Amino acid sequence: MSNPAPFGQRPPALRVLDASVPATPILAGRVLLHEHSRFIPRQRNSIDSDLGGVVMTGDNAETRAFKLRTEAGFTGTMLIDSAPYTTHTATENEPFLLPQDQMFATLDDTLGFQKAAGASAALTPTGYIAPGASKPLKAVIRAAQRIERVDTVVTVPVDVTWLSNERVGQLIAACERINQPKALVLVGQFDPLQHAKVIPANLRRVISEVEGMMLLRTDLAALDAMVHGALCAGIGVTSSVRHSVAPGERAKVSKPNGPVYPSILMPELMCFKGAESLANRYANAEPATCPCEVCNGRGLDRFYKTDSETRVDAEDHNILIWSTWVGEMAGYEVGPKRKIWWQEKCAAAINRYPLENQRIGLSAKRGFQPPPPLSAWATLPAS
Template sequence: MPNPKAVMLGGQMDPLAGFSQAVGNLKRLLAEVPGTALLRADLAAFGALAHGAVFTAFGATSSVRHIVPPGQAAKRSTGGPNSPSVLLPELMDFFLGETLAKRFAAGLAPVCRCAACDGLVLDTFIDNHWQVPVAAHNAAVLMEWLRTMDAVEPAGRPAWWQQRCRRAVDRYPVLNAELDHPGFSAFRVPAQLLQWAQTPVASQTASAARPVAGVERGEV
């Protein structure tokens, strides 16, 4: 098909986390089917752009970061969150605001210099009154990533993305050691992030198109 194509990843929770070859297979699809876009995505939106996707859409909330297989009900946490989901840039993952407040209780929380926060400490968002500022923070960080990728030559984007993911993976044990205290619940490296960091980068020429990412909105 010469026209643009769009794919959406299906599964409960993170579709790319449950299969060890999932990221590699997504990269293969993008390489073999030019003009493919990825919709309703999470971290994969940037990985796909780096590997030649014509455009992607990053879900603003977890409900629009994947699709659920037909006939299945989406798995949800009981009771609903009491605080918004905050993107922690150095770990490249989302955490509830109340979770960040607890984990940084005995240490120094990161100060965010994104366009929305301008020096706000990231353990601030402890309840749902912070929904709008957190949405602005998340979008600002994602746009920073997109601008950084745009400055990289297309052929160098796969390696750039892998290096960025590797730095985040390496940061987990360091941060856990810094914050360790009785009762501390350690940060765990997401399976998908680990795949992006470890899956070999093939010698290829990625799409020369300027990376374009949008945000899909939905319920929390």
């Protein structure tokens, strides 16, 4: 974890965000943006102040969050996720990763440091819960039950195999024993929702059956979760903060060597595609265009660059698109009408795939293919 400045060096205005401010009403109904802490923090005009916010994620998250508050002037809802689950595996004796350079570090201090750095609520520094690791999961429950603060969200970073048919019931029972809001983080290579066919449906079970569930560090699964009753959710600004891998693993990529291009959210197809992939598919055809404020009707193939300005433009485009969908979703009360809206939206996107492939003269194999989670959201029962 990052080492925040001592309390004596913090502005008094941030220290008043103490443990007496409940987390639930602050976070309810929001879809937050996971910003990567390796970049200089900046205001995002594309973030909706009523329906959005920021999760500062990764190493030095507290320092970057503090700068976002004090230097960039961000006044919105914010969480700080130093992502201890990427380096620490939860054990029965140490379910949380506390600062290693402090002799008498406590969980309460760690949560307080987040609030002092500008967090609206505090996330527990829970370690990665490995496949079938029942004892560490029970240790997280016991530790959560000892927390007396009302400003705290208990992070539950589980291997995606906990959403198998064999394990999902145990995960639900465990989360039901935690009184605070719970932030589920799914850990696995590539998109965890594609590891098994049953995962999208079982994730819905967890979200809908457990009160106060959140889904963080994900992609459009955040919207599916919100439709099915999640308290709050989070979408990563890049693929590295949309997904997470277990401690000791390196994230696998389709091309391990070479330049890194942005991932682009395609509005009509409702999927993220790499800029290189888009440039290749549209090499001999007019590209798909986007009417958002960043694109202003230009083609989506123009993001095939590696400079920082292009990266930021791509990120802002993505945020504007999914934020528009969050706004649409907010027009429906949680319940049947919201679920039907989402199912129909996903089904309409699925129907666009063959039309787009036909337009650009590519076969289904060489052209665009719907991601399995999108297909699941379009076909699973809406009720």
